Amino acid sequence: MLTINYCTQCGELVELRVPSGDNLPRHVCASCEFIHYQNPKIVAGCIPEWGDRILLCKRAIEPRSGLWTIPAGFMENLETVEQAAARETDEEACAKVIIDGLYGVYNIPHISQVYMVFRGQLVDGKFSPGPESLETRLYSEEEIPWEELAFPVIVNSLKRYFNDRRRGVFEPHIDIIKPLRG
Amino acid sequence: MLTINYCTQCGELVELRVPSGDNLPRHVCASCEFIHYQNPKIVAGCIPEWGDRILLCKRAIEPRSGLWTIPAGFMENLETVEQAAARETDEEACAKVIIDGLYGVYNIPHISQVYMVFRGQLVDGKFSPGPESLETRLYSEEEIPWEELAFPVIVNSLKRYFNDRRRGVFEPHIDIIKPLRG
Numbered sequence: 538m539l540t541i542n543y544c545t546q547c548g549e550l551v552e553l554r555v556p557s558g559d560n561l562p563r564h565v566c567a568s569c570e571f572i573h574y575q576n577p578k579i580v581a582g583c584i585p586e587w588g589d590r591i592l593l594c595k596r597a598i599e600p601r602s603g604l605w606t607i608p609a610g611f612m613e614n615l616e617t618v619e620q621a622a623a624r625e626t627d628e629e630a631c632a633k634v635i636i637d638g639l640y641g642v643y644n645i646p647h648i649s650q651v652y653m654v655f656r657g658q659l660v661d662g663k664f665s666p667g668p669e670s671l672e673t674r675l676y677s678e679e680e681i682p683w684e685e686l687a688f689p690v691i692v693n694s695l696k697r698y699f700n701d702r703r704r705g706v707f708e709p710h711i712d713i714i715k716p717l718r719g
Numbered sequence: 720m721l722t723i724n725y726c727t728q729c730g731e732l733v734e735l736r737v738p739s740g741d742n743l744p745r746h747v748c749a750s751c752e753f754i755h756y757q758n759p760k761i762v763a764g765c766i767p768e769w770g771d772r773i774l775l776c777k778r779a780i781e782p783r784s785g786l787w788t789i790p791a792g793f794m795e796n797l798e799t800v801e802q803a804a805a806r807e808t809d810e811e812a813c814a815k816v817i818i819d820g821l822y823g824v825y826n827i828p829h830i831s832q833v834y835m836v837f838r839g840q841l842v843d844g845k846f847s848p849g850p851e852s853l854e855t856r857l858y859s860e861e862e863i864p865w866e867e868l869a870f871p872v873i874v875n876s877l878k879r880y881f882n883d884r885r886r887g888v889f890e891p892h893i894d895i896i897k898p899l900r901g
Binding site for chain 2: 538539540541542543544545546547548558561573574575576577578579611612613614615616617618619620638639642644646647649651653668709711713
């Protein structure tokens with residue numbers, strides 16, 4: 538949980554306490570009583586397909602700079618999850634994509650994130666690194682750099698993806714990603 | 720977007736501007752440069768089944784106090800979407816539920832929410848109104864108070880639910896809920 542010291546509304550000090558009628562501690566303003574709720578964030582991503590290859594991005598930013606990922610990032614207000622996945626693909630890989638159905642939902646409760654991963658079709662096969670990527674590349678299944686993937690959720694979703702592709706059925710799924718240690 | 724006047728970290732005034740390397744306006748602290756991101760919230764809900772009836776709650780709180788809904792509410796940090804749906808069912812209807820697979824995902828971009836609706840099985844058929852409900856009741860399809868449902872997303876998901884039940888296949892889906900007017 539992000540530490541909140543001061544009230545966003547009146548600038549006075551906040552305290553961590555359970556508001557009346559609630560059952561979880563929140564950052565509550567000691568002066569104006571404003572409650573600063575914090576909730577999980579959605580990360581929207583896409584597995585962009587071009588023939589039998591998929592597009593990955595080598596991260597230029599922390600965490601996990603230098604490792605590979607699918608295009609994905611925090612969903613913004615006022616957009617749909619599909620729009621967020623397409624926008625991230627454009628921002629990170631300068632690639633236009635048509636978003637297919639929702640493929641995977643991954644709970645990552647220890648960091649209060651929910652990943653929502655779509656399959657997508659590259660529109661024209663064009664791509665190049667956006668400002669948050671060092672490199673963008675199409676990979677066949679045999680070429681996937683499994684040891685250099687940025688996050689466990691990416692390993693999980695790509696393993697499922699290639700398994701499903703071999704079976705010929707892409708099955709929507711919901712899963713949970715646990716901490717690597719502990 | 721919530722108005723933010725003061726920095727949560729240092730208490731100084733914030734300004735609305737596009738941070739360097741970003742492309743959307745954010746509330747940025749004019750003093751310490753802390754960026755206050757705001758992102759969509761997940762509402763987790765459940766269609767609790769008991770035989771051929773489902774459990775609805777009459778809302779005791781605004782918005783739409785006095786109208787009927789499925790148990791649903793804002794997902795909290797450190798939980799999974801399934802846990803959130805079960806917790807809300809317990810809080811709003813004092814009912815224990817076993818959560819089935821993810822049934823529906825609803826983008827509601829104009830209010831920056833994503834609804835995630837599961838099917839669930841009531842464990843023992845027991846229920847009663849929690850503090851946020853005036854009444855809880857099992858409804859057969861014929862009895863659903865369609866004109867007294869609290870939100871368009873509830874109408875959409877229950878219509879699909881009963882259609883799918885008649886076909887004998889509950890198909891996961893993703894949809895978008897637009898504003899009633901405009």
